[in-house]
Amino acid sequence: MSPSTITLLFLLFAVVMFxxxxxxxxxxxxxxxxxxxxxxxxxxKTAFAGFTDSNVILFxxxxxxxxxxxxxxxxxxxxxxxTRFAKxxxxxxxxxxxxxxxxxxxxxxxxxxxxxIPVVIGIAAKSGYKRSRFLxxxxxxxxxxxxxxxxxxxxxxxxxxxxxxxxxxxxxxxxAIVGLPILIAGIVFYATIGYKLLPSHDAKNEGAxxxxxxFSNVPAWKQWLxxxxxxxxxxxxxxxxxxxxxxxISGAIGALLLILAGVISEKDALKSIDLKTIFLFGGxxxxxxxxxSTGAGEMIASTVIGALGANPSPYLxxxxxxxxxxxxxxxxxxxxxTALMVPICLSIAQGMGADPRAVLMACVIGGSCAYAxxxxxxxxxxxxxxxxxxxxxxxxxxxxxxxxxxxxxxIVLPIAFPFFPA
Numbered sequence: 001m002s003p004s005t006i007t008l009l010f011l012l013f014a015v016v017m018f019x020x021x022x023x024x025x026x027x028x029x030x031x032x033x034x035x036x037x038x039x040x041x042x043x044x045k046t047a048f049a050g051f052t053d054s055n056v057i058l059f060x061x062x063x064x065x066x067x068x069x070x071x072x073x074x075x076x077x078x079x080x081x082x083t084r085f086a087k088x089x090x091x092x093x094x095x096x097x098x099x100x101x102x103x104x105x106x107x108x109x110x111x112x113x114x115x116x117i118p119v120v121i122g123i124a125a126k127s128g129y130k131r132s133r134f135l136x137x138x139x140x141x142x143x144x145x146x147x148x149x150x151x152x153x154x155x156x157x158x159x160x161x162x163x164x165x166x167x168x169x170x171x172x173x174x175x176a177i178v179g180l181p182i183l184i185a186g187i188v189f190y191a192t193i194g195y196k197l198l199p200s201h202d203a204k205n206e207g208a209x210x211x212x213x214x215f216s217n218v219p220a221w222k223q224w225l226x227x228x229x230x231x232x233x234x235x236x237x238x239x240x241x242x243x244x245x246x247x248x249i250s251g252a253i254g255a256l257l258l259i260l261a262g263v264i265s266e267k268d269a270l271k272s273i274d275l276k277t278i279f280l281f282g283g284x285x286x287x288x289x290x291x292x293s294t295g296a297g298e299m300i301a302s303t304v305i306g307a308l309g310a311n312p313s314p315y316l317x318x319x320x321x322x323x324x325x326x327x328x329x330x331x332x333x334x335x336x337x338t339a340l341m342v343p344i345c346l347s348i349a350q351g352m353g354a355d356p357r358a359v360l361m362a363c364v365i366g367g368s369c370a371y372a373x374x375x376x377x378x379x380x381x382x383x384x385x386x387x388x389x390x391x392x393x394x395x396x397x398x399x400x401x402x403x404x405x406x407x408x409x410x411i412v413l414p415i416a417f418p419f420f421p422a
Contacts, residue, residue: 003041004296007287010035011296011331014287018373018391025374025384025391026276029283041290050285051278054248055378058114059281060273061251062382065233066118067272068226068264073215075122077223083127090191092127093198096120096134097141097187104145105152105176111237111247113142113379115230121386132201132387136397137190139379140371143334144186144405147179147368151241155338155367159360162342168357177416178365182405189404197397201388222263229254229263274385280374281381288332297332297340300324305348314354314419315410318362321345322409325366326402330376338367349419358417362409369405371398 010032017028033050036042050056069075086092096116104112120138124131146153150160150172163169190198215223233254237247245253258264264272291297304324308317321341329337341363349359370376372395374384383389 003039003290003294004299006039006041007036007290007294007296010041010287011291014284015331018375021391024276026279026283029280029287029375033283033286036286036290041294042286046289046293047286048282049289051282053282053285054246055110056278056282057248058110058251059277059378059382061248061255062114062117063273063277064255064264064269065115065230065251065258066121067268068258069118069122069230070272071264071268072218072223072226074223074226075118076126076215077122078119078227079122079124079126082123089127089129089133090195092123092129093134093137093195094187094191096123097137097190100138100141101145101183101187102148104142105148105179106238108151108237108240108247109142109146109153110378111234112145113139113382114251115234115237117382117386130200131203132199132389132393135383135387136198136389136393139377139383140186140190140398140401141183142379143368143370143377144179144183147182147365148176149173150175152179153364153368154335155364158335158338159342159364162346163356163360166356170357170361175361175364178361178409178412181412182365182408185404185408186401189401194397194400197400199387199389199393199397201393203386203388225261226258226263229257229261274382276385277381280384281378284375285333288336291332292336292340297328297336298344300328301341301344305344311352314352314358315414317348317352318358318413318419319406319410321359322362322366322406322413325363326369326406329367329370330373334367334370334377338364341367352419354419355417355421358413358419361417362413365405365409365413369402371401373398 014028014032018025033047037044037047086095100112100116120134121131124134150156150170156175160169233250236243236245236250240247259266259269301324305320308320325337325341342360345359345363346356349356374380374389374391374394
């Protein structure tokens with residue numbers, strides 16, 4: 001059996017087991033990770049490389065930064081301020097999505113989610129609403145906001161790099177032509193119809209996010225220092241390129257400062273790390289690596305696009321590219337999906353004599369629609385434990401958002417980025 005076939009079988013196994021959840025999500029990921037090594041598809045180093053991925057380091061660091069915000073009671077204080085202005089659950093959902101969506105436009109969507117997850121849990125605790133109602137809109141808004149600018153998501157820059165080789169490119173806010181209508185439609189959806197689709201789970205395992213504690217004995221300096229370090233961590237992430245420090249390192253510095261200053265103890269810092277998230281994300285990255293290295297991912301893409309024939313309709317090709325990226329990004333990282341699809345889409349566009357910008361915009365926007373699984377993007381994975389989410393929660397609440405994004409894109413893309421501009 002060829003490595004690509006074995007990889008596709010493991011992909012099928014993962015999809016079925018994630019949907020059924022007969023065994024924990026993290027265990028399924030590790031079965032796939034170990035299985036790819038046993039079958040010889042990946043070597044040990046490649047299969048377990050996900051556990052040293054920069055996003056895993058970012059997760060660990062921001063769990064500690066978030067834990068400090070909770071251990072001191074500052075998250076609850078911030079939650080109390082926000083709930084004074086937004087009185088109802090719907091208003092809070094809208095406020096969270098607007099703030100997160102706009103921040104993601106200028107900051108990494110993963111970084112934005114990582115910084116604001118503890119704040120949003122604090123809002124839930126102070127308002128009395130379930131955190132599972134807020135965390136999913138938060139990560140969805142982070143993904144949608146990533147399409148507001150050139151630096152919002154890694155996939156945006158991958159497409160830009162490919163275009164620059166052709167002396168072309170997108171403007172800084174050009175992604176927003178499609179991304180902003182999707183963000184607005186998404187917020188309206190969850191404030192109305194989609195509100196009923198959001199999961200409503202009780203938080204059984206509070207971990208470091210203990211919202212019922214008495215914080216009256218916590219020194220004020222600890223509370224303020226937890227917030228100050230969070231803000232500086234956020235600023236370091238915003239100015240990542242200028243200061244030359246990666247997101248994960250900024251997060252790690254923030255976490256270390258909090259422990260060294262005594263704001264959070266080593267014991268509480270370790271307790272705040274959600275291992276379910278680490279195993280789920282780290283293990284699943286092995287599958288993404290196998291899809292790339294064996295050519296299985298490219299085989300799926302080429303087969304689907306090749307079925308359209310030699311001269312497909314530009315509109316049909318846009319739709320197929322968009323939907324294919326939507327599907328793939330929910331099982332591979334959005335960065336990996338875009339990296340895989342960009343060269344394929346570019347060669348198709350050049351073969352047709354079409355504007356490459358049109359095809360790549362469909363590719364990038366479709367590749368950001370990782371709403372229907374907990375493994376499609378790092379932010380989705382980060383909230384699995386805190387929200388007590390199950391795989392099907394993402395399908396029920398996120399799949400309609402994919403449909404909305406597709407409809408909006410199919411209206412805006414042909415107008416703003418025609419295949420054959422006059």
